[in-house]
Amino acid sequence: MAEHDLTQRMIPSLDRQLVFPLLEFLSSRDVYQADAILQAKVELLSGTGMVDYTGELYKQLHNTDQLPAEFDEK
Numbered sequence: 645m646a647e648h649d650l651t652q653r654m655i656p657s658l659d660r661q662l663v664f665p666l667l668e669f670l671s672s673r674d675v676y677q678a679d680a681i682l683q684a685k686v687e688l689l690s691g692t693g694m695v696d697y698t699g700e701l702y703k704q705l706h707n708t709d710q711l712p713a714e715f716d717e718k
Contacts, residue, residue, distance in 0.1 A: 649675055660688055679705060 651670060655663050667688070671681045682705040689698040699711050 660692065663688055 649670075651666055655666070658666075664685070667681055667685055670676055671678065682701055686698060686701050686705060689701070692698070695715060699715050702711060702715070703709060
């Protein structure tokens with residue numbers, strides 16, 4: 645199924661607010677591995693003001709309760 649997915653070709657042309665719902669949709673369809681989707685979400689949101697949500701995604705991705713120092717700076 646992933647070989648027919650055009651999301652990777654569309655994402656460079658879209659704004660962040662349009663990419664996030666696509667990633668949510670892909671995570672609900674199990675097209676890609678859950679860790680790959682989480683990593684994409686963390687990378688997408690790392691430059692935004694959504695620090696708390698990004699931190700929660702980071703914790704979920706790395707199975708930890710501690711955030712790196714870069715989250716404290718924001």
